[in-house]
Amino acid sequence: MVQNQEVAITAIAKIPSKAVGTLKQFDCGDKFLNEFARKQLIKNDKKNLHKGFVAIADEKVVGYVTTKVSSLVRSFLGQPGLPNSVPVLSLEQIATDVRYQRCKIGSRLLNEVLQVTIKVSQVTGVYGLQLWAHPSALNFYNTLGFSALSQK
16 A cells, blocks of 8 residues: 555546556456556547546556446336436446555545536436446445445
């Protein structure tokens, strides 16, 4: 774990050129998320397949989060009077390099997504934020106030 490191959060589209090359060494401990960071993170952002943020420390990408617009089936929400499909912002991936885990970078990235969700909901009618959490991450999201949904 790296301590006392200044971390900047910026949009994926604005990653400084020095930091782009550091994606090759990104390691959050999850093979899929590492490969995504190395091969798809910037490409998908440029193609508008997702948007998101990166955390940068010492000119290296040390974390990222991606989002896209999606929909959630009403039966997951258990609220009458909603349409069958409700527009939401979907948190797709969130990862922090193992050397920076437990430094609250994931929480800071998630906070950026929550702020965007609020702004988007105010101007477009997006209902909220959804994510599909890996079972090992459920406690992380529960401590932040997220609730598990189940189809009713």
